Amino acid sequence: MDIPIFIFAALLVHCVFLVSIFDIYFSSPLVHGMTPQQTPLPPPAKRLVLFVADGLRADSLYELNSNGTPQAPYLRGILENNGSWGISHTRVPTESRPGHVALIAGFYEDVSAVAKGWKENPVEFDSVFNESKYTWSWGSPDILPMFAKGATGDHVYTFCYAAESEDFGAQDAAKLDIWVFDHVKSFFNSSRSNQTLFSALNEEKVVLFLHLLGIDTNGHAHRPNSREYKENIKKVDEGVKEIASIIDHFYGNDGKTAFILTSDHGMTDWGSHGAGHPSETLTPLIVWGAGINYPQKVTSQFFGDNFLKEWKLENLKRLDVNQADIAPLMASLIGVPFPLNSVGTLPLEYLNNSAHFKAESMFTNAVQILEQFKVKMSQKKENTLSFLFTPFKPLSESEQINFLKKIRLYIQQQKYNEAVSLCKTLINLALEGLSYYHTYDRLFLGLSIAMSFVGWTTYVILVIIKTHTNLTKTVPTNNKKSTVLFYGFAFAGMIIAFFLLIQTCPWTYYVYCLLPVPVWYAVVREIPVIQDLATNVLSLRIGQSIGFLLVCILGIEILVFSFFYRSALTVGLLVFAGWPVITQLWVQAKTRALIWTLLCVLLAIFPLMPVVGREPNIPLVIAAGLLTLLISCFSLANKYRNNEDLKVYIYQMLSIALSTYVVSSTHDSLKKKLGLPVLNQIISWMILVSSPVLLLLSPTFLFQRLFSILLSLMSTYLLLSTGYEALFPLVLFGLMFVWINMEQEALQRYGLSLKPKLAVFDFAYAVDITQFRELHLDDVRRSFFFVFFIVTAFFGTGNIASINSFDPASVYCFLTVFSPFMMGGLLVLKVVIPFVLVSCAFEAVQVTTQLSSKRYTFSSLFL
Known part of the structure; x- marks a missing residue:
C-alpha cells in the first residue's frame, strides 16, 4: 500500500475508533412519543x-x-x-x-x-x-x-x-x-x-x-x-x-x-x-x-x-x-x-398529604417511567429481527399488565402502603429495562470495534515488518487466490449490510460493523508474510524472544496503568533513568547519561503532584519564567556572536519576560478585586498570536529551532499556568534535548555514521534519508519512548483535569468573563503545548538516527 493511502486509511480508521466511543457509550437516552401522566387528585x-x-x-x-x-x-x-x-x-x-x-x-x-x-x-x-x-x-x-x-x-x-x-x-x-x-x-x-x-x-x-x-x-x-x-x-x-x-x-x-x-x-x-x-x-x-x-x-x-x-x-x-x-x-x-x-x-x-394522594402520585410516577420503557422496547423490537430480539424478561407485557392491575386494585382497596411498595418495584424494573434497551446493541457494536482494532494492529505490524525490515522476503502474488479472497470478503460484507438494512439500523452501524471486513481482508492477504515471519522468529534464540516480549508487555502495561494511576508514569520514568546503564551508553557518554538520569528523576516527580486541588502558586510561575530567561541567556551567550538571528531570540525572551510580568500583575490585581487589567489582557493575546510567528522566523538549524520552539511555547504556557506546572515544559524539554543526543550515541552500536552533525544540521536543506537503513529493535524502543513521553505530556501535570474539573484560574490572563468555548479552547491549548515539544523532539530523533520519519510513524501507529 502506498504511504499516502496508508496514512489516510490510518486516520480514517482511528477517527472511526474515536467516534465510536461517543456513539456507543454516550448516546442520548431520550425517547419521544410518550403519553403525559398526571396525578388525578x-x-x-x-x-x-x-x-x-x-x-x-x-x-x-x-x-x-x-x-x-x-x-x-x-x-x-x-x-x-x-x-x-x-x-x-x-x-x-x-x-x-x-x-x-x-x-x-x-x-x-x-x-x-x-x-x-x-x-x-x-x-x-x-x-x-x-x-x-x-x-x-x-x-x-x-x-x-x-x-x-x-x-x-x-x-x-x-x-x-x-x-x-x-x-x-x-x-x-x-x-x-x-x-x-x-x-x-x-x-x-x-x-x-x-x-x-x-x-x-x-x-x-x-x-x-x-x-x-x-x-x-x-x-x-x-x-x-x-x-x-x-x-x-x-x-x-x-x-x-x-x-x-x-x-x-x-x-x-x-x-x-x-x-x-x-x-x-x-x-x-x-x-x-x-x-x-x-x-x-x-x-x-x-x-x-x-x-x-x-x-x-x-x-x-x-x-x-x-x-x-x-x-x-x-x-x-x-x-x-x-x-x-x-x-x-x-x-x-x-x-x-x-x-x-x-x-x-x-x-x-417530603410530602405532607393523604396516603391516597401519595399512592396516586407514585402510581403516576411509575406509569410515566413505564411509558418510556414501552417506547424504548417498541423501538428496539421494530429495529431487530424477531428471532434475534431478546426482550427484558422481568418486565414482559404480561408482567406490566399484572403490575398495573395490582397497584390499581390496592389503591381501590385503600391498601396504600402496598400500592406504594409495588410502584417502587415497578419503577426500579422499568429503569433497569430502560438501561437494558439503551445498551442493547453495545456488546455487538463493541465486539465489532474490537475486531477492527485487533485487525488494524495486526495489519500495521505486518506492514512494518514487510516494508521496513529484512525479516521477510517478497512473495509473488497469486492472482487466483487474491480474487477468491476478495469475493469471499465482499460476500461477507454484503451479508452484514443486508442484516443491518432489514433491521433499519442507523448508518453508523454500517461503519462499525463493516469496518472489520476490509481490515481483516488486508490482514489475510499478508498470510505469506506471517508464515515467513514465523519461520524467522523460530530461528531466533528462545531466551531473547521471550525477554523482548516480556519487556514489551511490561512497557505497554505501564502505559495502560498510567491512564488510571498517574504514578505509573513515575515508575516508567525511573526505569528510563537506568536506560544508559542497561545499554552501556554510560560508557560512551557519561555526562549526558548523568543528565538524562537526573532529568528523568525530576520529571518523575510531576505525576506524583496533585492533579487539581492546589492553591495558585504564582511565585513558582514567576520562578519558571526567570529560569527560562536564565537558560536562554546562558545558551545564547555560548552560541551567538553578532548574529542577525539573535534578534528573534531577543524578541522571544522579551515575550517570556512580559508573560512573567503579566501573570504576576494579573493575579495581584484579581487578589485586590481590581479585575483583569486591560493592558495585561492585550499583551496576553498579542503574545499568544505573535509566538508562532516569531518561531517561523527563527534559524532552521536543528537545536536552534528546537530552542526557539521552547521559548515560543513557554511564553504562552506561562500565561496559562497557576503553579508548579509552569516548570513542567522546562524539565520535559531538557529531557527531550538530552534524548536526541543520547540516540545519536546509541547509533554507534550499528556502526552508522554520525553525520550530518546535529549542530549544523539545517532543516531547510534536509533530504529524505529512507535509503540509510532498515528498522532495528532499537527503533521499536524509540517509538515506545515517543508514545510514553506523549502520555507523560498528557498526564504529567494533570492539565486535562482542568477541563474536566472546570477551574478558570488558568485563563485569567486572557479573560475573566465566563465563556465556555473560549476558556475550554485555552485549556486545551495548555494541554497541547507539551505534546508539541515531544513531537518536535521525536522528529529530531528521526534525523539523529538516520531513519525516515515514515518508518517511525508506522511503528508509532502500531503502539
Missing part, C-alpha cells in the same frame, strides 16, 4: 418557587460558624421549624447545565451537550417548566434560555442579565444574585398595575425560578472557604427570606406556595467542579410550604458519614434524594404532568 400547592444557588455545597450551607451560629440563619430556621431537608446527590459531570436539566427535567443529560458548551439543546426534552401554566425565571443567560427553547407555546418567560456580568475578576459576584432578587421584587411590584400579569400570577400551576449564580462565580474566583463565598451565602439567605415574604404577602398568605432551595452542583476546595468528588456531588435540599412535611424528630439515623454530627442536625430527619427526584417532587406539588423524560422517583417523605 388536586395538588397541595398552586405555585412553586424554585431557588437554585449555583455551586452551593451542602456542607457550606449546613455547617455552623466557629462561634456556633448558622451560615444561613433563615434557611436554618426553615429546616429546623418549617420544612424538610436533606442532600441532593448529583451525577458527573457536575456542571451547571446537566445539573439544571436533572433538577427541572428529571433526567441525566448525555455527554453530547458538552460539545455545545452546555448552552444549546442537543436534544429536545420535556420539563416541569414546559408542563406548567406559566413559568417566570430570572438569572444567567447560560441556563434560562434552554428551558424556554425546549418549551411548547409561549408560557416560559426569562429575564437574564448580560453575559458580561459573569466576570470572575469582578469585585463581588454576589451582585448577580442581588440583580435577581431586585428584579423579582420589581416584577411583583409592577404586576399590581398590570392586570394581565396579575391574573396570570394568580393562576394555578405557576412556577417562579430564581437562578443564583453568585456563589458559583465567587467559588471559582476566591474558593469555597473564602470570605467572599461565605458572605455570598448570607446574601442569598437574606434574599430568599425577603422574596419568600414578598410572595406570601402578595398572595395573602393563602398557604398555597411551595418553596424549594437546592443547588445544581457543589465545588471542590480549590474552586472547580465537573468531576465526582463528594464536595461536588453533595448539594443541599430544603423544601417548605404547601404540601411539605414539617421537621421530623428522630433519635438516631445513619448515613455512613459524620455530617449530621458536624452540622448539629442529628435529631432532624435527613431525607436524601437523587437530583433527578426533585423534578417529580415539583410536578406532584403543583399538579402538572411529570416530565416525559424524567427518571426520578418521587420522594414521598
Whole structure:
C-alpha cells in the first residue's frame, strides 16, 4: 500500500475508533412519543418557587460558624421549624447545565451537550417548566434560555442579565444574585398595575425560578472557604427570606406556595467542579410550604458519614434524594404532568398529604417511567429481527399488565402502603429495562470495534515488518487466490449490510460493523508474510524472544496503568533513568547519561503532584519564567556572536519576560478585586498570536529551532499556568534535548555514521534519508519512548483535569468573563503545548538516527 493511502486509511480508521466511543457509550437516552401522566387528585400547592444557588455545597450551607451560629440563619430556621431537608446527590459531570436539566427535567443529560458548551439543546426534552401554566425565571443567560427553547407555546418567560456580568475578576459576584432578587421584587411590584400579569400570577400551576449564580462565580474566583463565598451565602439567605415574604404577602398568605432551595452542583476546595468528588456531588435540599412535611424528630439515623454530627442536625430527619427526584417532587406539588423524560422517583417523605394522594402520585410516577420503557422496547423490537430480539424478561407485557392491575386494585382497596411498595418495584424494573434497551446493541457494536482494532494492529505490524525490515522476503502474488479472497470478503460484507438494512439500523452501524471486513481482508492477504515471519522468529534464540516480549508487555502495561494511576508514569520514568546503564551508553557518554538520569528523576516527580486541588502558586510561575530567561541567556551567550538571528531570540525572551510580568500583575490585581487589567489582557493575546510567528522566523538549524520552539511555547504556557506546572515544559524539554543526543550515541552500536552533525544540521536543506537503513529493535524502543513521553505530556501535570474539573484560574490572563468555548479552547491549548515539544523532539530523533520519519510513524501507529 502506498504511504499516502496508508496514512489516510490510518486516520480514517482511528477517527472511526474515536467516534465510536461517543456513539456507543454516550448516546442520548431520550425517547419521544410518550403519553403525559398526571396525578388525578388536586395538588397541595398552586405555585412553586424554585431557588437554585449555583455551586452551593451542602456542607457550606449546613455547617455552623466557629462561634456556633448558622451560615444561613433563615434557611436554618426553615429546616429546623418549617420544612424538610436533606442532600441532593448529583451525577458527573457536575456542571451547571446537566445539573439544571436533572433538577427541572428529571433526567441525566448525555455527554453530547458538552460539545455545545452546555448552552444549546442537543436534544429536545420535556420539563416541569414546559408542563406548567406559566413559568417566570430570572438569572444567567447560560441556563434560562434552554428551558424556554425546549418549551411548547409561549408560557416560559426569562429575564437574564448580560453575559458580561459573569466576570470572575469582578469585585463581588454576589451582585448577580442581588440583580435577581431586585428584579423579582420589581416584577411583583409592577404586576399590581398590570392586570394581565396579575391574573396570570394568580393562576394555578405557576412556577417562579430564581437562578443564583453568585456563589458559583465567587467559588471559582476566591474558593469555597473564602470570605467572599461565605458572605455570598448570607446574601442569598437574606434574599430568599425577603422574596419568600414578598410572595406570601402578595398572595395573602393563602398557604398555597411551595418553596424549594437546592443547588445544581457543589465545588471542590480549590474552586472547580465537573468531576465526582463528594464536595461536588453533595448539594443541599430544603423544601417548605404547601404540601411539605414539617421537621421530623428522630433519635438516631445513619448515613455512613459524620455530617449530621458536624452540622448539629442529628435529631432532624435527613431525607436524601437523587437530583433527578426533585423534578417529580415539583410536578406532584403543583399538579402538572411529570416530565416525559424524567427518571426520578418521587420522594414521598417530603410530602405532607393523604396516603391516597401519595399512592396516586407514585402510581403516576411509575406509569410515566413505564411509558418510556414501552417506547424504548417498541423501538428496539421494530429495529431487530424477531428471532434475534431478546426482550427484558422481568418486565414482559404480561408482567406490566399484572403490575398495573395490582397497584390499581390496592389503591381501590385503600391498601396504600402496598400500592406504594409495588410502584417502587415497578419503577426500579422499568429503569433497569430502560438501561437494558439503551445498551442493547453495545456488546455487538463493541465486539465489532474490537475486531477492527485487533485487525488494524495486526495489519500495521505486518506492514512494518514487510516494508521496513529484512525479516521477510517478497512473495509473488497469486492472482487466483487474491480474487477468491476478495469475493469471499465482499460476500461477507454484503451479508452484514443486508442484516443491518432489514433491521433499519442507523448508518453508523454500517461503519462499525463493516469496518472489520476490509481490515481483516488486508490482514489475510499478508498470510505469506506471517508464515515467513514465523519461520524467522523460530530461528531466533528462545531466551531473547521471550525477554523482548516480556519487556514489551511490561512497557505497554505501564502505559495502560498510567491512564488510571498517574504514578505509573513515575515508575516508567525511573526505569528510563537506568536506560544508559542497561545499554552501556554510560560508557560512551557519561555526562549526558548523568543528565538524562537526573532529568528523568525530576520529571518523575510531576505525576506524583496533585492533579487539581492546589492553591495558585504564582511565585513558582514567576520562578519558571526567570529560569527560562536564565537558560536562554546562558545558551545564547555560548552560541551567538553578532548574529542577525539573535534578534528573534531577543524578541522571544522579551515575550517570556512580559508573560512573567503579566501573570504576576494579573493575579495581584484579581487578589485586590481590581479585575483583569486591560493592558495585561492585550499583551496576553498579542503574545499568544505573535509566538508562532516569531518561531517561523527563527534559524532552521536543528537545536536552534528546537530552542526557539521552547521559548515560543513557554511564553504562552506561562500565561496559562497557576503553579508548579509552569516548570513542567522546562524539565520535559531538557529531557527531550538530552534524548536526541543520547540516540545519536546509541547509533554507534550499528556502526552508522554520525553525520550530518546535529549542530549544523539545517532543516531547510534536509533530504529524505529512507535509503540509510532498515528498522532495528532499537527503533521499536524509540517509538515506545515517543508514545510514553506523549502520555507523560498528557498526564504529567494533570492539565486535562482542568477541563474536566472546570477551574478558570488558568485563563485569567486572557479573560475573566465566563465563556465556555473560549476558556475550554485555552485549556486545551495548555494541554497541547507539551505534546508539541515531544513531537518536535521525536522528529529530531528521526534525523539523529538516520531513519525516515515514515518508518517511525508506522511503528508509532502500531503502539
